[in-house]
Amino acid sequence: MDPTRLRVFRAVVQSGSINGAATRLGYTPSAISQHVSALQRETGLVLVERRGRGIQPTAAGIAVAERATRVLDQLTDLEHLADDLRAGRSGVLRIGAFMSANRVWMPRVVAGVVDDFPDLRIELSLAELRGDRPVELDLDVFIAEAVRGDRDPAVADGSADGYDVEHLRTEDYLAVLPAGHPLVGRERVELNELRDADWIDNDIARGPCREILITACRARGFAPRFRVQASDYPSSFDYVAAGVGVTVVPRLGAHLLPAGVTAVPIADAEVRRRIMLRVARSARTNPAVRRATELLRAAAVLPAAAPHALA
Template identity: 40%
Template sequence: MLDVRRMQVLRAVVTSGSVTAAAANLGYTPSAVSQQVAALEKQAGIALLERVGRGVQPTAAGLLLTKHADTISRFVAEAETELADLQAGRTGRLTIRYFATAGASLVAPALATFRRERPGVQVDLKLADPEDPLPEVMRGRADLAIVVRPPHGFAEGVRLVHLLDDPYRVVLPRGHRLAGKPVVELADLGDEPWVGSELPIGPCFEVVSQACAAAGFSPSFVVQSEDHATAQGFVAAGVGISLIPRLGLQSPHPDVLIREIRRPEPIRAIHAVLREAAPAQSIVRSFVETLRQTAGDHQRDQGTAGQG
């Protein structure tokens, strides 16, 4: 097998025109350069240089190996550049799993910012199983997942990054008996017919059911829509009331009223989950930081809107 390093020494000799000049350029002694070329000739089984006057010139075999050495040098340089880009997070592939209401308000603006900063990174986005996308991360099928979870109970080997708290709001039909209240007591909804806006299992449903339990009742669902927009439609038609997280109310139905809730206020905590082994400088952590900034901007905007 031909030695790549010796091929580069041959290339230096052919390019400079002499063993002495090549040695000076490489920082070797002329004797060391001659030994490297001689060893390469032994590997190739054919002469690679021939003496001409005080210098040397390549044989046909020497030209052939010089050409390939030049190609190898270019490939190595390209590989080093691409590796540096990958290490710096300028290139690579990022696989993200997210749930619907986090998509428009968090993931979309974060992705737009991330792509402006790192246009060479390929991002694979997929709507996750709303019940639990965590296994996707744990099994290595996703680099990052946006989840709704309490800040405990996660498996080892994953890192949990809090993004924002998303409070629930009560959605009422116009003319409802509680329409005049700016803030509704959760206990006052105990006797109401309820329209479900989410899957009747999983962390989002648990947030609502636990808050209702703390208020002393279990909601009576007359409709399970599993969709925020559809739930608003049922409420607007007077079928019942619904609790919907604030992120799910970016496009409110014109025939419903939205009120804050207290005692207690149901709040779902939204987190990013990534493997603990993700390198500190990786594009995964860079995207998480972008998500955190986007979430902070969103909460500040919501606070300003609430003050207005």
């Protein structure tokens, strides 16, 4: 049924006449009559009947008018919801991120978004592997599969599968060393200098960040001797602080290092990871999505925390 005809018919019933509805809606009486006749054809019901020089709604007409009021109220609510969603005032913003981006970037990004859109609900999906995330994300911060050269960050820019993809940042890796380690105090270390060390594995998901590191070690003719399997970066730092071994993490992962460890940059140029952002093209015009994208770009260009030792 045409909502306009429902609205016209409701006005006829509420005002009690064709002329009253015409005055109320700014239509001509002829246009009102045409809408009522069309609605009767659509429903197959007699909605009004002649009474003298006027009309009167039938029992069926009264029932249709009452239900039409509920339907039209719901349509109005839907229109208001659409207005809010276009303006980013309500709804859900779905963001995917890997763990270190969630720890370092997402608190500031989420705080900025909720300041501007206080009625917005934000759902975060945390996973190291892109395949583990829901496909309906509005924004997704992820690690590219590999870094193959200095100019490579631009290669993955573009679009795919309904998403626009852009490069956010390429960063180096850091060796996290226990106090007293011979390499503490160096400006940089070569990956080869860690070949005989005991390592703490820090990525139980076996994601792309770990693969970049393992591939670089393999190219130098060795495999890390993992003494402990830790589930994440912060846990691996605790084992390093206890003197169990060393670990290697991307720079963003060396956040809030505990006492008793030092982070030293890895000199090898190919031991880097490329951080990418996917934005659903269907959500590009959403103000909340635009704001979150701006905040992520700003976070990505902030200087990374300098490697340091904590006593």
